[in-house]
Amino acid sequence: MTNIxxxxxxxxxxxxxxxxxxGLTIGGGYAMIPAIERNLINKKLITEKEFxxxxxxxxxxxxxxxxNLSILLGRKLRGFWGAVFASFGVIIPPFFGIIIVASxxxxxxxxxxxxxxxxxxxxxTVGLTSYVLYKIMKNINYNKINIPxxxxxxxxxxxxxxxxxxxxxxxxxxxxxxEKGGIDC
Amino acid sequence: xxxxxxxFLYIGSISFGGGWAVxxxxxxxxxxxxxxxxxxxxxxxTAAQITPGPIAVNMATYIGYKYYGFIGxxxxxxxxxxxxxxxxxxxxxxxxxxxxxxxYFINSLALGTAVLVFITLYSLGAQFIINFDIKAIILVLAIxxxxxxxxxxxxxxxIGSGFIAILVL
Numbered sequence: 001m002t003n004i005x006x007x008x009x010x011x012x013x014x015x016x017x018x019x020x021x022x023g024l025t026i027g028g029g030y031a032m033i034p035a036i037e038r039n040l041i042n043k044k045l046i047t048e049k050e051f052x053x054x055x056x057x058x059x060x061x062x063x064x065x066x067x068n069l070s071i072l073l074g075r076k077l078r079g080f081w082g083a084v085f086a087s088f089g090v091i092i093p094p095f096f097g098i099i100i101v102a103s104x105x106x107x108x109x110x111x112x113x114x115x116x117x118x119x120x121x122x123x124x125t126v127g128l129t130s131y132v133l134y135k136i137m138k139n140i141n142y143n144k145i146n147i148p149x150x151x152x153x154x155x156x157x158x159x160x161x162x163x164x165x166x167x168x169x170x171x172x173x174x175x176x177x178x179e180k181g182g183i184d185c
Numbered sequence: 186x187x188x189x190x191x192x193f194l195y196i197g198s199i200s201f202g203g204g205w206a207v208x209x210x211x212x213x214x215x216x217x218x219x220x221x222x223x224x225x226x227x228x229x230x231t232a233a234q235i236t237p238g239p240i241a242v243n244m245a246t247y248i249g250y251k252y253y254g255f256i257g258x259x260x261x262x263x264x265x266x267x268x269x270x271x272x273x274x275x276x277x278x279x280x281x282x283x284x285x286x287x288x289y290f291i292n293s294l295a296l297g298t299a300v301l302v303f304i305t306l307y308s309l310g311a312q313f314i315i316n317f318d319i320k321a322i323i324l325v326l327a328i329x330x331x332x333x334x335x336x337x338x339x340x341x342x343x344i345g346s347g348f349i350a351i352l353v354l
Contacts, residue, residue, distance in 0.1 A: 024237070056287065056291060059291065060287070060294055061269055061272050061276065062197065062198055062201050062272060063197060063266060063268065063270075063272075063273075064200070064241060064269075067269065071269075071270070075277070090238075091238075091242065091266070094236060094237050094238020095262060097243075098243040098246045098250075099246065099247065099250050099258060101232040101236050102228065102247050105232055106228060109228065116351045117347035117350060118231050118347070119227070119350050120324075121227075121231040121235075121346060121347045121350075123324045123346055124328055124342050124347070126306065126309050126310040126321075126325045127326075127328030127329045127332065128234075128328070128332065128339055128342070128343070129305055129306045130325065130329045131339075133303055134329070136295055136298055146296055149296060150299060150300055150303075153297075154300055154303055157300065157304050161210070161304075164304075165195070165198070168201075168297045168301060171293070171297045172290075172293045172296070175293040175296050175297075176289055176293040179292065180286055
């Protein structure tokens with residue numbers, strides 16, 4: 001009986017750690033990663049090496065990085081239910097936050113000031129996107145076909161957006177097999 | 186309803202690199218299929234920026250909420266997150282039989298993601314260049330340079346830029 005109680009308590013504390021991090025870090029997934037890292041490593045729940053290993057897996061999957069990372073970390077800490085509790089902790093604050101803030105903005109959307117403010121935020125988002133692009137491109141290890149593939153992808157998608165998935169998968173596979181030096185599974 | 190869930194399932198399966206890759210895609214699909222106006226998109230984008238959480242998740246939640254209320258919000262968020270859940274689960278099950286060279290694979294994903302983020306940038310920002318909106322272009326460049334050179338939290342740029350717009354634009 002005490003065993004069950006302490007197990008439930010551990011799950012709740014995992015839930016609470018992720019809930020707190022997710023609720024307090026504004027600015028998307030990339031801002032959350034250092035917060036998760038410090039929290040879990042300081043509490044000695046996981047080693048630095050394990051953390052970065054899971055982070056690289058989280059990055060290579062589709063989906064928000066912080067969400068993917070919470071599933072992997074939760075599972076590492078307490079198995080299946082750990083993953084469930086950690087990922088719920090991550091998803092609950094943004095879920096309610098967006099509904100509240102968006103309804104506040106919409107209730108005042110006739111105001112000239114709110115509209116100008118929104119235009120300013122939109123411009124900042126464009127600046128932020130160019131920064132994200134810069135960071136990603138800075139970290140690529142370039143080879144001969146990267147740049148041509150990049151331009152090929154851009155031109156293709158500007159002409160036809162409905163092929164996004166196809167173009168993305170082709171670029172990843174072509175580059176992967178080029179770097180690996182052929183297909184030899 | 187099914188159409189919108191299918192759209193988020195699709196978006197979820199290619200949202201590599203933290204969501205920015207698919208913001209442009211969400212914008213184009215939602216506006217071209219008349220689910221959102223451009224003004225509404227701007228509202229959601231701003232709300233997503235000043236609330237916690239990954240941007241693609243914020244957008245899915247909000248669009249679901251707008252059309253089908255609370256249940257809709259749960260469903261669109263769930264469908265966006267379903268592909269990563271399935272892929273992580275199958276990765277964990279098949280871990281031993283997958284033989285990917287991790288560093289090449291991550292590098293290739295980064296290249297693919299760079300293309301998608303560029304498209305997001307094009308989709309969000311091309312209008313400034315087409316309309317020759319000098320003030321906006323200067324603001325974008327200033328924010329980009331400050332983000333590269335300093336370690337100030339992006340939230341300050343977003344809110345600051347909003348106030349600058351009230352005063353100047």
